[in-house]
Amino acid sequence: MRRLLTLCVFALLSCSSSDTPAATDSETFSLPPGSIVDLSYSYGDDTVYWPTADKFEKTVDAEGYTAGGYYYLSNTVRTSEHGGTHLDAPIHFSEGQLTTDEIPLENLMGSAVLIDVSEPAASDPDYLISVSDFENWEARHGRIPDAAIVLLRTGYGQYWPNAELYLGTAERGADAVPLLHFPGIDPDAASWLVENRSINAIGLDTASIDRGQSSTYETHQILFAANIPAFENVANLERLPETGFVVIALPMKIAGGSGGPLRIAAIIPESGG
Numbered sequence: 428m429r430r431l432l433t434l435c436v437f438a439l440l441s442c443s444s445s446d447t448p449a450a451t452d453s454e455t456f457s458l459p460p461g462s463i464v465d466l467s468y469s470y471g472d473d474t475v476y477w478p479t480a481d482k483f484e485k486t487v488d489a490e491g492y493t494a495g496g497y498y499y500l501s502n503t504v505r506t507s508e509h510g511g512t513h514l515d516a517p518i519h520f521s522e523g524q525l526t527t528d529e530i531p532l533e534n535l536m537g538s539a540v541l542i543d544v545s546e547p548a549a550s551d552p553d554y555l556i557s558v559s560d561f562e563n564w565e566a567r568h569g570r571i572p573d574a575a576i577v578l579l580r581t582g583y584g585q586y587w588p589n590a591e592l593y594l595g596t597a598e599r600g601a602d603a604v605p606l607l608h609f610p611g612i613d614p615d616a617a618s619w620l621v622e623n624r625s626i627n628a629i630g631l632d633t634a635s636i637d638r639g640q641s642s643t644y645e646t647h648q649i650l651f652a653a654n655i656p657a658f659e660n661v662a663n664l665e666r667l668p669e670t671g672f673v674v675i676a677l678p679m680k681i682a683g684g685s686g687g688p689l690r691i692a693a694i695i696p697e698s699g700g
């Protein structure tokens with residue numbers, strides 16, 4: 428009996444020691460060779476917010492050398508969930524749908540595509556990204572893959588952080604909302620995506636997935652009813668290829684949140700683009 432126990436213990440030890448190489452593999456995990464593109468703007472005094480939302484605030488709680496002789500800096504920040512580069516969680520416009528902390532991380536990381544509508548949007552600040560924009564992309568690259576993160580480049584990122592150019596108005600408050608002019612996604616295109624494709628998330632380089640002149644925010648309603656989260660005010664989209672890259676989008680994990688500040692980056696493999 429004692430001998431049997433010894434054998435069992437030995438078996439367990441040898442089993443765990445044979446697991447060691449796997450653990451070592453995970454410790455040495457590295458990203459594939461390629462370039463990393465930061466798709467987030469910094470939060471600061473110039474960060475663009477919706478006209479009705481308070482601007483970003485940062486107050487210094489402590490800065491300088493302490494009695495202990497070491498340097499110490501600490502700030503307090505205050506922000507709407509919906510300013511700067513941020514996530515819209517599905518519950519933002521769809522009761523009962525996913526909150527910020529409930530969105531599976533699998534849906535926020537993965538293969539991505541870029542659809543560039545900057546040419547038609549350049550001459551039309553009320554441009555609606557249409558089904559034909561998606562079909563034209565697919566004619567060149569094939570069907571938008573299942574589980575893709577879809578990024579839309581309107582070109583309005585070039586105006587950040589000039590609110591007059593980026594939003595169509597630098598005025599603040601509720602009276603400024605009807606003055607907003609920037610491109611967004613046609614509700615018909617949102618329906619087409621929900622009904623005919625199976626994407627994980629969508630993002631763009633304007634302040635809203637609905638165009639500035641929308642007053643009913645139907646694109647938000649349609650996509651969020653299908654639990655597809657959105658990324659707004661995404662930066663540096665002109666640095667991405669149309670296909671062959673990966674996106675990692677990690678929002679602040681706000682319990683019950685309707686959105687939140689978002690750190691988003693793309694990885695373009697050396698062979699990609």
Ligand SMILES: [Zn+2]
Pocket residue numbers: 508509513514515659686
């Ligand atoms: Zn938002």
